[in-house]
Amino acid sequence: MLKRTSAIQSFLKCSSNLTPQYTAEKYALKRGDYGALTQDDQNHLISLVNGKGIVGEKELEGYNVDWMRIVRGKSELLLKPETTQQVSSILKFCHSKNIAVVPQGGNTGLVGGSVPVFDEVILNTSLMNKVEKIDPVSGVVVAQAGCILDQLNSELAEHKLMMPLDLGAKGSCQLGGNISTNAGGLRLLRYGSLRGNVLGMEAVLADGTIVDCMQTLRKDNTGYDIKQHFIGSEGTLGIITKASVLCAALPSSVNLAFLSVNAFADVRRLFSRARDDLGEILSAFEFIDNSCLVCLEENLKLTPPVDQSPFAVVIETHGSNSTHDFEKLEAFLESVMNDGTVIDGCVAEDSQKATNWWQLRERMAESLMHDGYVYKYDVSVPLDKFYELVTVMRERLGEKVLRCVGYGHVGDSNLHINITTPAYSKEVDQLIEPFIFEWVSQVNGSISAEHGIGFKKTQFLHLSKSAEAIAQMRLLKNAMDPKNILNPYKVLPLL
Template identity: 50%
Template sequence: MSLGRIVKLQALITKPLRRAYSTAPELTQIRHNVKRSDYANLEDKDIAFFESIVGKRYALQEDLQAYNVDFWRSVRGNSQLVLKPGTTQEVSAILKYCNERKLAVCPQGGNTGVVGGAVPVFDEIVLSLTRLDKILHIDEITGIAACETGCILENLDNKARELDLVVPLDLGAKSSCHVGGNVSTNAGGLRVVRYGNLHGSVLGLEVVLANGEILDLMSDFKKDNTGYHLKHLFIGAEGTLGVVTKVSILCAPAPQAQHVAFLGLPNFDAVLKTFKSAKLNLGEILSACEMIDAPTLDASLEHFKLNSPINGFPFYMLLETSGSNGTHDMEKINKFVEIGMERGEIIDGTITGEARKMQEIWKLRELAPMALTKDGYCFYYDLSLPLRDFYSIVEVMQKRIGTLATRVTGFGHLGDSNLHLNVSCPAYTDELHHKIEPFLYEYTHKLKGSVSAEHGIGFIKKNYLKYSKSAEAIAMMRDMKKLLDPKGILNPYKVLN
């Protein structure tokens, strides 16, 4: 039995989101007062050259709003040219030319990022990888799949499922995000607790460097200890060190059964104990471990008129199992829940293996960010924190902010120590903003946490990098950038200041 993704989040959220942000945002360069660097300006001869490479049809100069504005409508660039190369060689020819001319380039995948990393800030040429969408091969025995960068994650996953495999990455934007974009942002998502991060599962990359050189780091093997492991430099580099054009990734065996447990817990200490028990008792079948606090659940219930199978608890946990034997899995879950209830760590809950019911439960979690936005405006954070401080930071913020906010809530990938902390309010105010920042980042810094667990730095967070990385590390990042892209043409104004 092949199990499809339970919630097609993007399909669910696009409409309300688009309504909420129906007008185009202010230009990023104005809103954030950015100064354009000394890149060359696009001239007619440039366009003629690019047309000779990709063809007139794939050198777009009109209706570029979808490429200039991000999915969350938080940033807006002013690019006058979108190029859609059809081969790695075309990407190479474009970059070689841009590097020689010092024309800035913004690589773009599915444009589903949340930190403004994939849209231009000024007039960078948008290099859309949409046409590089081929699945190259999938080996049904080893589970190793290779595809071009613009392949949509869901398409690769669907193809893998035909061979009883799954792509080891799952996130809300699955139906539109690109595999290359996932790699470039080291996308996390819902199943990291099971399958680990992309540094573990990406086996090879093909990358085009700023000067147009094609770097073949593809591999069809899990093990290859020949020289420096260069591919990792491009995983999570957000298109600033090179343009990923091909990806080889290790798929996992498809689970034969899935179950979801939705649990009500009396306090955060019980949440931690339940997580520990889940690791021990569900061990190898645990595939998601999410925490949701009461104010978050309330927002989902209110704004989306959802029903929760249980109510009235300060904390909820959503656990998912994926295994090769449904009967065994159900026995393990029952035992795990019984132990938790005996100990008073779990008060109430529901367990289901029915697709429809699992979907309903996942909605409670996955619609949370949208629900909070519907309060009016939401300051939304993505932190890694020590588990002992995982929730106390929410309480600290609740106390600090008081009635200025509609809700101060926390939910997230507890299994990965990844908290999404949210402050919703009727409308954006500077007062509230300054009440949160930089306090929250300083607080995170003191706990040696990460100010961006999974979203990346992009444009929006580049001033906060210093809270999670030492001056020496940032200096080395600059050295890498200088080495690989000396003219700085690749995705400028992103990641590094």
């Protein structure tokens, strides 16, 4: 496997000096009718985790603010449980006192879902980080929610296995957060979503009830699949404490190609050819527009291995026969270069070159942050309209912004569109929203491809979900968390 540096760790270095406005003030929100945390409450909750807590808003700055440093809460208490029973005791007490709670893992989210809006208690799972079992025969791992993705992969590699997802934030993000947001990432094209790879789960409901669905079998056709309620629910229905995940075989053959393409129509054509010609070994198909490459060169001094063109494509293959895989990739590249689909390209000769090339994709967030303020959008758009959104937004925003760039996962129609200005601009913000979400809705896309709804997209949920679907979501929320103490103000539109 290729070893790649976590993009989020580099990104934090250039964003740590920003202090965002309080979310409640910025969005003129009213605090819900929740209990106020007394000194006695605080002392009791800290005792439930054997003193493993942090007190004081100033001391919690890194936990009250999202990693993009755009939203900011006012929590004065963070708890770090080590066991499911401790999580249960915390929620049971908070439920009895009507105290709101925010579950938090690595805090790598991009929609404000993992930080408080007001003074909610933060329940951080970072100490629940044990890998309980790895079965090399079935390929199933059982691990606690606080396991960091990169560290989990390191342990799995010893058994020639790997997690079925790969994210730029893998050095910080945690398994529980990955599952609660149904994280996608770079290799969903090959290995699918977490919904299909999570076999079992343990979660704690708002009243402290522990729900044990810790199945490790691939087939369990026994009624309702309760674990699916928690996958993608962003901690609003329960807090995930443990999961069993079906892992993929660690590939013994990995190849990476970096290609130049003249038009997005050629990117689409190239993807279709790659899917047909590379078949079972195609693991990732990423595109980066030229504006991204210019930003990377200007802000991070990173340059592509080929001459810049309107679009660059990164193709990765995973397999078990290095000779066969390389010959297959080589024949594919020769074909698409001969017919003009690709104008230039090269294949990484070793893992270090591959690592360097991946940085051109994974360090985009960091490079954009050097511009000042970043407006980040993660949407699904049908491939026939995919890049049109970037063009439309550039025309709409004009010289009011520094950059409007597009990159993402062509294989699963996931576009990341990022816009930068020297500082936050209300005018630019209002030109982007709700226009960008309405445009996506009109082409039958999704306002969130993989980051979730969190706090930032609740008012736009209706653009991707029908009124009837949202009503069913509310019924489920009311049934599982009638006091609405779990991650309030998130996912569902405020009433």
